[in-house]
Structure formats: C-alpha cells, structure tokens
Amino acid sequence: MITLTTDNFHEQVLKADKPVLVDFWAEWCPPCRMIAPVLEEIEAEYGLTVGKLNTDEHPELMARYGILGLPTLLLFDGGEPVKQVMGAKPKRMLVNDLGLS
Secondary structure (H helix, E strand, C coil), X not given: CEEECCCCHHHHHHCCCCCEEEEEECCCCHHHHHHHHHHHHHHHXXXXXXXXXXXXXXXXXXXXXXXXXXXXXXXXXXXXXXEEEECCCXXXXXXXXXXXX
8 A cells, every 4th residue: 555645646647557446535534444454455356456545734725626516436547537435435345346356
C-alpha cells in the first residue's frame, strides 16, 4: 500500500502503467478504518496497487475528483477514474463493485 500526496499523485496514479485503487480517507472516519484491512487483502489477492490519500492533508485532490463522502474508492486505469465505490462494504461487495471478480 502506498501513501499518496499531492506531490506524488501524478506519478503514482495518473502515470501508473497498471490500475491503481485510491482510498480517499481520513483519520476521524471509523468506516475508513474498518475497510483498511479489507483493502490490504484485496491488494494482496488481486495484485492491485492500493494508494491511501488522507483527505484532511490533501483536500485539493478530494475536490478535484468530487469526493463528497468518506471512504470513497476510485479505481484509476490509464490515468483516468474508471470505477467509484462509496462507503464501507464487505470484501465480496467491494470486489464485485470494483469489477475484480
């Protein structure tokens, strides 16, 4: 899992040569903490790069992608967001919603 910032977002996500799942989260968000271990499992099982972006530290990226609630997951492919999942969900539902199954 990589830590994303305003400074490395372009290189780590937009220029990545494979899909990247970005977890928009915040320290104060209990559902964000609930899905963190699930995202680690998804990363390991599906070989998907997962990046965590703290929205309190990088609100400009939250605004750029129109993130209105936390947690929000955006799957980027070829530098473009291709899937969005809002809220904490069980692993099976996340995998299905992200089109990984």
